[in-house]
Amino acid sequence: xxxxxxxxxxxxxxxxxxxxxxxxxxxxxxxxxxxxxxxxxxxxxxxxxxxxxxxxxxxxxxxxxxxxxxxxxxxxxxxxxxxxxxxxxxxxxxxxxxxxxxxxxxxxxxxxxxxxxxxxxxxxxxxxxxxxxxx
Amino acid sequence: xxxxxxxxxxxxxxxxxxxxxxxxxxxxxxxxxxxxxxxxxxxxxxxxxxxxxxxxxxxxxxxxxxxxxxxxxxxxxxxxxxxxxxxxxxxxxxxxxxxxxxxxxxxxxxxxxxxxxxxxxxxxxxxxxxxxxxx
DNA sequence: CTTACTGCAAAGTATTTGCAAAACG
DNA sequence: CGTTTTGCAAATACTTTGCAGTAAG
Numbered sequence: 001x002x003x004x005x006x007x008x009x010x011x012x013x014x015x016x017x018x019x020x021x022x023x024x025x026x027x028x029x030x031x032x033x034x035x036x037x038x039x040x041x042x043x044x045x046x047x048x049x050x051x052x053x054x055x056x057x058x059x060x061x062x063x064x065x066x067x068x069x070x071x072x073x074x075x076x077x078x079x080x081x082x083x084x085x086x087x088x089x090x091x092x093x094x095x096x097x098x099x100x101x102x103x104x105x106x107x108x109x110x111x112x113x114x115x116x117x118x119x120x121x122x123x124x125x126x127x128x129x130x131x132x133x134x135x
Numbered sequence: 136x137x138x139x140x141x142x143x144x145x146x147x148x149x150x151x152x153x154x155x156x157x158x159x160x161x162x163x164x165x166x167x168x169x170x171x172x173x174x175x176x177x178x179x180x181x182x183x184x185x186x187x188x189x190x191x192x193x194x195x196x197x198x199x200x201x202x203x204x205x206x207x208x209x210x211x212x213x214x215x216x217x218x219x220x221x222x223x224x225x226x227x228x229x230x231x232x233x234x235x236x237x238x239x240x241x242x243x244x245x246x247x248x249x250x251x252x253x254x255x256x257x258x259x260x261x262x263x264x265x266x267x268x269x270x
Numbered sequence: 271c272t273t274a275c276t277g278c279a280a281a282g283t284a285t286t287t288g289c290a291a292a293a294c295g
Numbered sequence: 296c297g298t299t300t301t302g303c304a305a306a307t308a309c310t311t312t313g314c315a316g317t318a319a320g
Contacts, residue, residue: 005294005299026285041302046285048300062199064250067284080244091238100253103226108258109215116251118235123243140274140319161310176277181310183275202309275318282311292301 010048012036017049017058023069023079023088061088061115076100076114082122091118145183147171152184152193158204158214158223196223196250211235211249217257226253 012033017024024032030045049070052058061069063081069088078091104111121129147168152159159167165180184205187193196204198216204223213226239246256264 003295003298007293007300009301039302041304043286043303044301047287050286060199062197064195064197064203068199078238080238080242080246082244083247089244091242099251103213103215103253107215107226109217109224109255110261111215111253111255112218113255114251114253116234116249118238118246118249120244120246120248126245137274138320142275142318144276174277176279178278178311179276182312185311271320273319276316278314278316280311280313282309284307284309286305286307288305289303290301291303292299294299295297 007048009033009037009040009044010051013045013048014052014057017052017070018072020070020072023061023071025067025069027067029070061117063088064117078116078118080118080120080122082125083119084121084125087122087124089122142183144168144172144175144179145186148180148183149187149192152187152205153207155205155207158196158206160202160204162202164205196252198223199252213251213253215253215255215257217260218254219256219260222257222259224257 013029016029016032020028022028026042026045026049029049030040030042033040033045049058049060053060053070056074059071059074061071061079063069063086065081065083066086073090080089080091081087082089099116100111100114103114148164151164151167155163157163161177161180161184164184165175165177168175168180184193184195188195188205191209194206194209196206196214198204198221200216200218201221208225215224215226216222217224234251235246235249238249
């Protein structure tokens with residue numbers, strides 16, 4: 001049931017996320033395709049992002065502070081989230097890719113995914129702070 | 136500035152989280168101390184939970200699905216979240232405790248914390264599903 | 271007395287949903 | 296045509312906040 005039909009809006013949303021290196025929020029995606037679809041609604045953006053996540057074409061990142069972000073990289077990797085500017089940086093920590101399998105050994109449930117997030121202050125914010133202090 | 140004053144409500148909230156093995160939500164804490172403080176408000180619970188997190192006495196767990204949960208265990212450890220029943224299980228994966236330091240090497244920002252979450256289906260939900268299928 | 275904390279209600283943020291009209295196949 | 300998708304608006308879920316009164320030091 002529920003065969004997928006083509007939609008120009010969904011294609012645009014997918015393209016936008018695929019070409020983003022910034023881990024956009026739903027709102028950022030919305031603003032980004034507003035030029036192409038002046039009448040598009042936030043609801044449509046949310047519906048399609050959620051659908052693309054279900055299809056496994058993009059990934060959702062829950063930040064714990066502010067709106068969810070979306071990631072064109074669906075391969076297992078970690079994130080660094082700056083608690084000041086909220087920018088997200090990818091961290092390729094390949095040594096942790098085996099985590100799921102490692103933890104799954106002797107675990108009674110079924111593990112389907114895992115996500116590691118590092119929190120802190122990014123280089124830019126560290127420098128901005130320093131400048132502020134001396135002025 | 137802002138010297139802390141004692142409050143019976145805050146003590147009760149702390150005690151409740153400290154004695155919980157269930158990673159309660161703000162709402163669960165609220166319900167749990169309602170008997171002792173019939174007039175307590177959700178706002179007070181949120182304010183105090185947030186304060187206790189800032190003091191480092193408890194930890195906040197962002198689930199990415201549903202409300203935040205609170206944890207009396209502030210030592211670095213991982214969580215398994217069941218995507219069906221939303222129960223949270225602690226995972227002591229001590230081999231990953233060094234992650235922060237490892238990733239921090241050669242990283243330009245300042246890492247203050249990290250959090251690993253595993254998603255999947257817990258033992259109980261797996262079994263419940265099986266029973267349902269045969270009936 | 272002075273400052274912090276509370277309860278209440280209202281506001282704020284992020285996301286989901288119902289529905290009639292439009293688009294797709 | 297039948298089904299999916301859209302835009303809009305209203306609803307929901309969770310959390311924060313302003314304020315006047317109460318409690319702590």
